[in-house]
Amino acid sequence: MTADPPLVLDIDGTLTRPEGWGIDPRVFDPIREWDAPVVLATGKAFPYPVALCHFVGIPELVVAENGGVVYTGDDVFFTADRAAARAVVEEYRAAGYDPGWGEEDTVNRWRETEIAVNLEQPVGPLREIAADYGLEVIDTGYAYHVKDAEPNKGDGIERIADTVGFDLGAAVAVGDSINDVSTFEAVGRGFAVANADEAAKGAADEVLEETHADGTLAVLERVRSE
Ligand SMILES: O=C(O)COP(=O)(O)O
């Protein structure tokens, strides 16, 4: 019997309940009991994956903001500058649009590098303004992210693997969207859940039959101490 492989897990679409929202509580125990490093790699702001690690009870190894923020457990790295993303949203507002998260906007409140916009908001003008600032807009199925094209989840995962000292070639990842393509390119084996978008499915080594946490739980069962 071999050891558990290091894991890289996306959050939304991957650890979520079959209805698409909220963490499926069945993932907590297998993640907590996993006998190898577990990295959470997400598009969400830094506090969200840190809190998830904290409440699951695992070390904080986190890629947030699609690679814009990386926490190796020792150091936090900010790999993109938030000024341009903020300027894009300012201009989007000035043109009469809104990020769409309400006045207190807890989605962007703690963001350091990129900005997220609600999927119900018009994306055409957002893409145009972002392009003027040299930024891209990606649609994860959960939000539009206005971001620097350079940093990505895969780079952040590599930085964490170097620091913690595990072999990414042996690592297993599960994800669901375009922001997981770089993750799949960085690890030995990438699995896309059945609800994944075409970009994630195309980059994965295997597309699962099960959706959301059902898919992830099936992978964990399969790769555990194979
Ligand atoms: O923040 C999003 O839009 C998606 O988050 P995720 O990367 O954890 O799926």
Ligand SMILES: [Mg+2]
């Ligand atoms: Mg996702």
